[in-house]
Structure formats: C-alpha cells, structure tokens
Amino acid sequence: xxxxxxxxxxxxxxxxxxxKLRSIQRSICKxxxxxxxxxKTIKFVSGVDIAYLNEEAIIGIATFDFQNKRLVxxxxxxxxxxxxxxxxxxAFREGLPIxxxxxxxxxxxxxxxxxxxxxxxxxxxxxxxxxxxLIKKPTIGVASRILCGSxxxxxxxxxxxxxxxxxxxxxxxxxxxxxxxxxxxxSVGNMITLEKSISVVKEFxxxxxxxxxxxxxxxxxxxxxxxxxxxxxx
Numbered sequence: 070x071x072x073x074x075x076x077x078x079x080x081x082x083x084x085x086x087x088x089k090l091r092s093i094q095r096s097i098c099k100x101x102x103x104x105x106x107x108x109k110t111i112k113f114v115s116g117v118d119i120a121y122l123n124e125e126a127i128i129g130i131a132t133f134d135f136q137n138k139r140l141v142x143x144x145x146x147x148x149x150x151x152x153x154x155x156x157x158x159x160a161f162r163e164g165l166p167i168x169x170x171x172x173x174x175x176x177x178x179x180x181x182x183x184x185x186x187x188x189x190x191x192x193x194x195x196x197x198x199x200x201x202x203l204i205k206k207p208t209i210g211v212a213s214r215i216l217c218g219s220x221x222x223x224x225x226x227x228x229x230x231x232x233x234x235x236x237x238x239x240x241x242x243x244x245x246x247x248x249x250x251x252x253x254x255x256s257v258g259n260m261i262t263l264e265k266s267i268s269v270v271k272e273f274x275x276x277x278x279x280x281x282x283x284x285x286x287x288x289x290x291x292x293x294x295x296x297x298x299x300x301x302x303x
Contacts, residue, residue, distance in 0.1 A: 073141075081239070085153075087158070097198065098192060102260045103257055105262050105265055111179045113133045113141070114133050114178060114180045114182065115178040115180070116132075116181075117184065117185075119167070121150060122294050122297055127145065127293050128147070129140075129301065130171075130289070132144075133282050135179070142189035146170040150166070151238050152170075160196040160265065161197035168204055172199075179207065180195075180269060182211050182270070183209070184199075184212065184287065185211075186210045186216050187201070189235065191214070195256070207258070207260040209261060209266045210254075214254065215275060216254075217240075218234050218235030219233070223261050228245065229245050230245070244271075246279070
C-alpha cells in the first residue's frame with residue numbers, strides 16, 4: 070500500500086498519497102537550473118518567511134537593495150494554509166502561498182532568499198526550488214537544520230563553510246554565520262550556483278544568524294502575528 074497521510078478538511082477526511090507528491094518533486098527537480106549570476110545583474114534581493122496563526126499563513130517579504138544593503142520594501146500578506154505540515158513536503162504547504170503573493174503584489178526581485186531548503190532535500194526539490202522553478206527566478210534556500218546529507222567538518226569560525234553532501238553529491242553548504250549559534254544551511258534553489266548563493270548570503274550577514282533579508286522577513290511575519298493575536302484578545 071502507498072504511504073499516505075490523512076487530513077480532515079471541511080469536515081471531510083482526505084488522503085494524501087506521499088508518493089504522488091514525491092513524483093511532483095522529482096519532476097520539478099529536473100527543471101532546476103544551476104547557473105551563475107553576475108553581481109552587476111543583481112539589483113534587488115528579497116527575503117521570504119512565513120509565520121502561522123491557526124491555519125492562516127502570514128507571509129512576510131523584505132526587499133533589499135543589493136548595492137547598499139538597505140531595506141526598500143516590505144510586504145505582509147495572509148493566505149490560507151491549505152496543506153498540513155509534513156516533513157520533507159514543506160513546498161506543498163508554503164510554496165503555493167508564496168508564489169501567489171509574489172504574483173499578486175508584482176514583486177520582481179533578482180534573487181529570492183527563502184526560509185527553506187533548495188536542492189539539499191531528499192528528492193532534490195525543497196520549497197526554495199519549488200518556488201524558483203515555478204516563478205522562473207533565482208532562489209536561494211536558507212535553513213536552520215540539515216534535512217538530508219552530512220557535513221564531515223563543521224565550520225567553527227564566522228564566515229567559514231563546509232560542503233553538505235548527499236548521495237555522493239555536494240547539495241549545499243553549512244555556514245557559520247554567528248558565534249554562539251548553529252550554522253545555517255545554504256543550498257541552490259534555482260537559476261544560481263552554490264558559490265554565488267554563499268556569496269550573496271555572506272554579503273547580507275550583519276549581526277544576526279540569518280542574512281538581513283530573511284531576518285527582516287521573519288520579523289515582518291512574526292510581528293504581524295503578534296498584532297493579530299493582540300487584536301483577537303480585545
């Protein structure tokens with residue numbers, strides 16, 4: 070019997086067949102492009118993160134000017150989270166809401182940093198790759214934990230990184246971004262190289278664990294959740 074996951078939606082039990090979702094991930098994986106970007110072509114970089122309030126996804130997007138590293142735009146949108154959280158299938162929970170907001174708001178950044186994995190994923194297609202392929206834009210996956218693969222030598226100094234390998238392939242980088250914090254995991258989402266992904270992330274490292282676009286996007290989403298919670302208590 071196929072591996073499945075049961076959810077209850079609108080009072081009706083529904084079965085999600087995970088092998089079908091894996092098939093979609095593998096199909097998208099084949100469409101991932103790994104190509105270099107020149108700094109002169111990068112004008113704007115957006116960070117994307119999501120906070121949740123019940124079944125509502127609060128999507129924060131923070132856009133920075135690449136040259137002076139300043140915040141130039143911030144967006145908050147709320148979409149229904151129509152898919153449950155299942156490890157390894159985050160793209161189906163967060164990918165479509167992110168894509169919907171990007172298209173609805175008309176954002177056109179040169180690179181999107183997404184709080185998720187790219188190709189450092191069991192099927193080679195995390196949420197950052199899913200979004201990148203479907204919007205046909207460069208994306209970088211930045212995550213807090215390893216989802217698959219291993220790193221032989223973990224970096225100990227800020228700015229150092231070590232390769233993350235899975236099935237004898239280099240799928241990402243384990244980067245020490247801040248003293249006293251676990252390293253972050255960087256991987257190609259789409260239309261960029263790992264080396265350029267690392268370079269762009271390091272360009273935006275300031276005083277936090279996360280690069281500034283993702284840090285700002287996280288704060289936007291979390292602060293909006295706090296505001297909504299406070300309103301609901303009145």
